[in-house]
Amino acid sequence: VTDERTARAGLSRLTEPAILRVADALGQVGAVRLYEDILAHRASDDLVADAGGRLTTLDPARELEQADRLGIRFVIPGDAEWPTQLDDLAHNGAVSELGGAPIGLWVRGPLRLDRLADSVAVVGSRSATTYGEDVARALGAGVARAGRCLVSGAAFGIDQAAHRGAVALDGPSVAVLACGVDRPYPVDHRSLIEHLAATGAVVSELPPGCAPLRMRFLARNRIIAALTAGTVVVEAATRSGALNTAAWADSLSRPLMGVPGPVTSAQSQGVHDWIRSGAATLVSRPEHVLELVGGAGQHLVEVPRGPEAPRDRLSRRHHQVLEAVPVRRVAGLASIAATAGVALVETQSALSYLARHDFVVREAGGWRLGERARGGIPGSGG
C-alpha cells in the first residue's frame, strides 16, 4: 500500500498537469486508489494509456528522496504548508479545456506556500516594451513594500521585471514554472530563478527534470491565478498568453487588474480590451492594486449612529444611496449604484440631491461623504 505523498508524487509523474479527467478521477477515488488503479491497469482506459509510456521508469519514493537531497519538497493537500486557496480550482470552470487543483507542488526555497494567501500576481507579455517593464518593476516594488509576496512566471519581459522590482526591495517573490524547479527556464534567467529559490520560492506542478511544454504553460498560469489574491496584467497584445492567466483569475472570481498604456501600443491592446469589457479594473499605481486585493481600508468601519443626525430626515431612497457612499474613499457612480441596489439614473439624481444638501461631495472619480453626513457620525468628522 502506497502512502498519500508517494501516490501523489507518482501521479504527478504519470499525468500531465490540469487534465480535467485526472482531477475528476482524483476527486472520486482519491490519490492512493487512483495511483494503484493506474499501475494495475484498473483505471479508465485513457488514463492508463496516457500514463503507459511513463510506467517503466516510475519510482516516486526514490524521486521524493532525490528531490529532498536537492532541497526540493513536495507539498500536497493536507500539509500545513498547502495553500488552500488552490482548492478553488476544483470548483471552477475550465479555461482552454484545462482545470482542476494540482496534485501537489514541487517547491524550492524557504518561503512557505501557506503564506501566499495575500500575495499578488503581476504578469504580462514576454515581448514587453520598456514602459511595460518599468511599470512592472514599480508594481513589484510596491507589492514588496506592502509586505506581500510577488508571484509571477519568471518569463522574459513583464514577469522578470516584476520579480526584480520585488527582489530589489528584498521582498519575497515566488516563480511558478512550467517545468521542473531544478531546471531554470528560461535559461537566461538562471541567476534570477536561483535568487528566488534562495530567498523566496520556485514552484511547479511538474516533478524535477520535466521540460517546459506549451500546454504546461497554460496549466502553470492557473496556479499563478489561484495562488494569489489578485492578478495584474501589465502588457498583453490581443492574443498574448498573459491573457490566459487573466482568464483564470476571472474564472476564479479573483480581482483582475490591468495597467493601461498608449492606445497606439499593440502591447497594451489586450489589456485595454479587458478593461473596456469590465472584466479587469484599471490600475495605475501599486496602491490601486493593494486596495483591490483587500488591504487596509477595504472593509468599511461600522460606525455608531449619532442621535438626531440630519440624515434621519432624508427619504428612504436618498438614504439608501447615501449609505452606499463610502466613508473615506471616493466611489464612482456605477459602484455606488451597485452597492445601493438602485438604478444608475436614480442614483445620479439622488446624489445630485445629496450634493445640493452637502451630504456628499462630487470629486474627480466620483463621490465621497460630505461634511453634513459625517457630522452625524461621532468621531469620523476628520
Next chain:
Amino acid sequence: VTDERTARAGLSRLTEPAILRVADALGQVGAVRLYEDILAHRASDDLVADAGGRLTTLDPARELEQADRLGIRFVIPGDAEWPTQLDDLAHNGAVSELGGAPIGLWVRGPLRLDRLADSVAVVGSRSATTYGEDVARALGAGVARAGRCLVSGAAFGIDQAAHRGAVALDGPSVAVLACGVDRPYPVDHRSLIEHLAATGAVVSELPPGCAPLRMRFLARNRIIAALTAGTVVVEAATRSGALNTAAWADSLSRPLMGVPGPVTSAQSQGVHDWIRSGAATLVSRPEHVLELVGGAGQHLVEVPRGPEAPRDRLSRRHHQVLEAVPVRRVAGLASIAATAGVALVETQSALSYLARHDFVVREAGGWRLGERARGGIPGSGG
C-alpha cells in the same frame, strides 16, 4: 410687450449663463415675464441686482439685428433648429453649482443645431502631450468618417486636435465657446474657428462681444456635454477642467468615455481615475466610441425562437445568463451579469457551464454566443 426671442436675447445679456436661480425663475414665469420683471425691478432682488449694471446699455432688438448682419442667429427653445437634447439640462443636478438649460444659443455657421443629436464631444487638456493630440486627431477623423459631427471647445491641446481631425476629412465640426461667437478665443485659433464658422458652426450662450471668463468655461462645458450623444476625454490631469465636462456628461447620464495613456503621464491620470471608478468607459479606437454612443449593432435584433432548441433544456438560471450574452458582440462578465440581473459569481459559474456545453465561447474581452446557442435560432447561424 416683448416677444419671446427678444426677451431671451435680453436675458442672455442681463444674466450670466448656467445660474440655477435664473433657470428656476425662467422655468416658473417664462422668458417674457421674467425679462419684464427684471426691467421693472419686480424680479427677486438678487436677479435685479445682478442685472443692474447691464440695464443701461440694453437693447436686445437692436442686438438681434446687428447679430443678423454679422451672420449670427439666436436659436431658442421652440425653434425648429433648437437641439432639444439641451432640455435635459433642466432636469439634472448641478455641477460646480451651475446648471439649467441655456436661455438661447448664438450661432455662426451653416450647420443646423438640430442635427447634433448623434454628435460626439472630444475634449481634454489644454496642455496635452503629442500622444494625446495624435489620438484626439484620430478620434476626430473617426467621428467624421462615421458621418457625425465633432463637438469641442476650440481650446489649445486636445480640443483643437479633435476639431482638426474632423476638418481634415471635411467633416462637420462645432466649437462651443465661452465668449461671444464673433470673438475667436483663443486668438491663436482664429483661423480654425473661422473655418468652423464657414463649414460647421460656432456656438455660444453668450451674446456677441462677451469676453471669456472663468465661470463661463464651466457653463460652456455643460453645453458640450448636453449637445452630444457622448463625451470622450482624451487627456486630463487630476484637476483638469476637462473633467468638468466629464462630470456633466456623467450627470446627464450620457456615455462618458476615456482614452488611456501611459500611467507615467500626469496628463492621463485624471482619465484613468474616471475609468477606474467605472464612471468612464475605456475607449482606444473610434469604433469603440461609435459603439457606445449608439450606432449600428447596438440594438439587439429580436430573433424568433426555433422549435426544440437545445437551450430549452437549460435551467432557468442558466437560461437567464445565456439570454444576456449578445448575439454578435463579445460582452464582459460584468456586463452580462448586469443584463441578466444575476450576481457576478453566479454569472461566472453559469457561463463556465454554458461554455462547457458550447452555448457560449470565451474570448479575450468576454463571452459571445457559441455554435449551439446559435443553432437553435433560425437565420442567425452565420
